[in-house]
Amino acid sequence: MTATAPLLQAEGLVKSFAVSAGPFARARRVRAVDEVGLRLERGRTLAIVGESGCGKSTLGNVLLRLQDPDSGTLALDGEDVLRLDRTGLRRFRRRVQVVFQDPYASLDPRERIRDVLVRPMLLHGLCDQPAALRRAAELMERVGLSASQLDRLPHQFSGGQRQRIAIARALSVQPDLIVCDEPVSALDVSVQAQIINLLQDLQRDTGVALLFISHDLAVVRHLSHDVMVMYAGRVVETAPVRLLFERPSHPYTRALLAAVPRIELGARHHALLAGEPPDPARPEPGCRFAGRCPHRRPACTEGAVPPLRPVAAGHLSACHFAETLSPVAASSGIPEETATARRITAYRRARDAARPERAS
Template identity: 50%
Template sequence: MTALLEVEGLAKHFPVRRGLLQRVQGHVKAVDGVSFRLAAGETLAVVGESGCGKSTLGRLVLRLIEPTAGAVRWRGEDIFGLPPARMRALRREMQIVFQDPYASLNPRLTVGQMLAEPLMLHGIARGAAAAARVTELLALVGLAPEHARRYPHEFSGGQRQRIGIARALAAGPRLLVGDEPVSALDVSIRAQVVNLLQDLQRRLGLAYLFVSHDLGVVRHIADRVAVMYLGRIVETAPKAALYAGPRHPYTAALLAAIPVADPRLKRDRPILEGDVPSPMAPPPGCRFHTRCAHAVDRCRSEVPPLDQDGDGHAVACWRWRELAPLPSAAAEGVPPDARLAALQGAFRRRAGIRAGA
């Protein structure tokens, strides 16, 4: 499968300045040597605990912030070497949906003005043509034409996120980066927005880089999953393979932490001990070894590479072959976020949409 997006050795180290002269005292290694590929029409979910570098990675991919090292190639072209005019033209093809649907919308502009703005900036449409495109975008995300005259505060959280999605789609992108796009919504609205994203992907052929800490939602939307810990990818695999048989102890712990609304169910879950190390001073070797029950001396001194198995499953762990299989949510018969799945099905039936359509 031809890659639409290629990320190689991507790193971002933020300087930490202290004192009266604001001298650099160290660096926060938010992203530290990340590589992956994303094909057209594919959804890659990036998951991990808060502070692992997921959102920073999404912004680096769009060149919203400049990297410390590495490359991002969009259809073979390195975006970090592009002049401003070429980069601006490229932004039509790469857009983002933010986590907070209210903070990401301008309260002084109507919805129609917000959706028309990217059309004018990129020279796509003006006047009556722009108004017609705004109506089309609102219909695409399930909103009415009269909503174009309203302001963001007049909408619910789910409607505001639909507006954010419509704005991202205005310029006709091929890639959407979703920075926790449903985490601020309650579960019923979350199901509707996940349905919308999946339907838009099928209709428009979009590729998604879906940043999330919610593995229940990820199971419903992703094709592949990349697990991040302290700025590095520790495991990546097709969704079914990762949920059925996680190979990294950190991935197994994340899956086991998915809550289940059944007080009678008893689960033997691995409990992570200790705190996440500081990204200013990550531990040597495997960065997870300070919290891993299976760590040996080699883990504390040597950095494990992402070991590929030939079937699209890669894991950065020296001991994964001898530890496999690790317990997983799928092995316990626990469907992650079963309530979300039920609500998705109900909303699809109400809308007359088949699950596989």
């Protein structure tokens, strides 16, 4: 490992599944993840966005080693994750944790919260039982709950509280990376603001890296450092968050931004997408997005899939004509002060204002 090695790095990841059209039809292979690469530094947040079925959750499962890729490389701190033996994989499981989408399904309904938090620490040999109980109490306080609630069962908590417990469980083994798979999509908007602020505070205090899988671009803009856009199993654009939202270079990214609801009077939109994503079992030649692209040209449907290439410093796009597309109008992107951002900021201010009262 070198001093400049990223925490997590993947190259050329492919994950396919066999799909049969019927009892007498020959099974076909569908590439849910197709030649995907990424790089995530310590203490930073990389968001993966795209419409349903684009492969972002499958990619998360591959990065977690919940599913093994067909090909490609995956390294954590320069160590080949795909070649780990049982001992190495156990060590990897401690360093890379996950917070799932559904806070009601991710906790065992028969298990008390003290066991949810204590068992991972004991399994990984981080401390003994008394020390684990003390740390469990500290974690409950850290995520905004009370140590007195450790003896409760999951059904005695709300959805937002369960998601806080899931975050505490992920933190219990002191990971370097947490994969958050749609962690706020099942929660109401006020609770979303609380969870987003909690994740930001935890990252600031612990230095943990976050891989944030989401379809909510307003949340992504507020939380992330870098963004990766996926379409039909492939990465079509990646950039620092501000650059991607202010100067999206791929037509699909522009369409995603155009689809975000707005409440501002006079807000202008790009034309919304028509049609459906391509059949993943029978992809057409050329760009996967060509069938729905308003800027399609003959070169888009010929030859191989366009590769990611730089269009600016740190900004990659898989579009042949990224440099020649007309600039995005200033009113067409997501405003930095969206309703979501205002809710998050308002909650943070109210929480910070209340802290001295609690301390006194």
